[in-house]
Amino acid sequence: MKRIVLFLVTNLAVMLVMGIVLNVLGLNRYVSANGLDVNSLMGASLVVGFTGAFISLLISKQVAKWSTGARLIDGSEGSTEYWLVSTVHRLADQAGIGHPEVAVFEGEANAFATGAFKNSALVAVSSGLLQSMSREEIEAVLGHEVAHIANGDMVTMTLIQGVVNTFVFFLARVVGYFVDKAILKNERNVGMGYYITVLVCDILFGVLASMIVAWFSRQREFRADAGSARLLGSPRPMVNALARLGGLAPGELPKSIATAGINNVPGFMALFSTHPPIEQRIAALQAQQPAG
Numbered sequence: 001m002k003r004i005v006l007f008l009v010t011n012l013a014v015m016l017v018m019g020i021v022l023n024v025l026g027l028n029r030y031v032s033a034n035g036l037d038v039n040s041l042m043g044a045s046l047v048v049g050f051t052g053a054f055i056s057l058l059i060s061k062q063v064a065k066w067s068t069g070a071r072l073i074d075g076s077e078g079s080t081e082y083w084l085v086s087t088v089h090r091l092a093d094q095a096g097i098g099h100p101e102v103a104v105f106e107g108e109a110n111a112f113a114t115g116a117f118k119n120s121a122l123v124a125v126s127s128g129l130l131q132s133m134s135r136e137e138i139e140a141v142l143g144h145e146v147a148h149i150a151n152g153d154m155v156t157m158t159l160i161q162g163v164v165n166t167f168v169f170f171l172a173r174v175v176g177y178f179v180d181k182a183i184l185k186n187e188r189n190v191g192m193g194y195y196i197t198v199l200v201c202d203i204l205f206g207v208l209a210s211m212i213v214a215w216f217s218r219q220r221e222f223r224a225d226a227g228s229a230r231l232l233g234s235p236r237p238m239v240n241a242l243a244r245l246g247g248l249a250p251g252e253l254p255k256s257i258a259t260a261g262i263n264n265v266p267g268f269m270a271l272f273s274t275h276p277p278i279e280q281r282i283a284a285l286q287a288q289q290p291a292g
Contacts, residue, residue, distance in 0.1 A: 018048040031190055036177045041170060049166030057158040060114045061101070061122045070103035070124045080130065084138075088123050091143050094231050095150040097121075104130070109245060113145035114154060121149045133244055140228050140237035147227025153220045160216050164209035172201035210272060217274040222284050235285040242285070246278040 030041035056063075064070065075085035081104070089099045098119030108128040115121030123145045130138065148154070180186045180194035225242075229235035270277070 018051060031173065031177055031194070036174065041173060045166045045170040045173075048169045049164075050162035053158045053162035053165060056161075057116045057154060060116060060154065064112065064114045064122060064124065065103065068105040068107070068124065070105035070122075072101055072103050074102075083135070084125070084130075084142075087139055088142055088146065091139075091146040091231050092149075095146050095227075097146070097150050100146070100149060109133070111141050111145055113148045115149070116154065118149055118152060121154070123149075133241060136237045137241035137244060140232055140241040143228035143231040144224045144238065144241075146231065147224040148220070151220065151223055151227065153224070156220070157213070157217060161213055164212050168202060168205040168209050172198045172205055175201050214272050214274050218276045221275050221281065225281050225285055226288065229285060229288060235288045239282050239285050242278050242282050246282075 030037045030044055065072075073081045073085060075082040084104070085102045088102050092099050098121075100113070100115070100121040100123045103122060103124040105124055105126055107126040109126060109132050111123070111125040111129055113121055113123050123142065125138070125141070129141065133141070176194045176198035177190070179197040180190055184191065184193040186193060225235075225238055228238045232238070275281075
């Protein structure tokens, strides 16, 4: 729940800051007493919607390192680190991408991949995952993260976030204008009714938008699981890794990189979950295995 609240507050903060920038630059002329300029509003919505999403993408690696305390390794630190780096590089070669940076962070079992570009990404695993899994299972998790990078999932999720942010910004202001003029009968420029309605709609539409983004994220998890199976030549290691994770408490990741990690949220909150239930992921992988 904390991560969802952080996500909503972050998105709202981006929209508020961009709204202030539009006001300062005089680009908020889409609404006046004379009516609503839909074309200008859509242009402003695109600027606000995609600017924050792409900024987040471009700084994703730095934010990930800072927020998790991840330390980069090059393999010279010890035998485990050497194996970890060489395994990630081998899987990257198989996937046809550049070698990602490799990092380790303290915490319960978890892993993530992030970065704006396929050939300069970051793969990080937690100390808890290294301690609780066999090397074959860790390799499967690494294959899953490398598959995320090869599939371009970070860019895809950024584009989706930009689109939904655009519609949140646009629809909130259309509703705000309607309430201000049609319901509150304000005949001047725009009144407090407009601003209050926009703020409330930004939050409500942001909640709905987060459900849409989470749904897309869950679909990409199935693809990354399948990608791990292809890289390792069998779905069995990933099935075993997921089964083991099912008995562990996944570590908390900051919301800015949570869509790249491991989680399993039950009940209604599953609509906000960026990952499908582990049971569904295992079933999808088992369906790939030949009979017998």
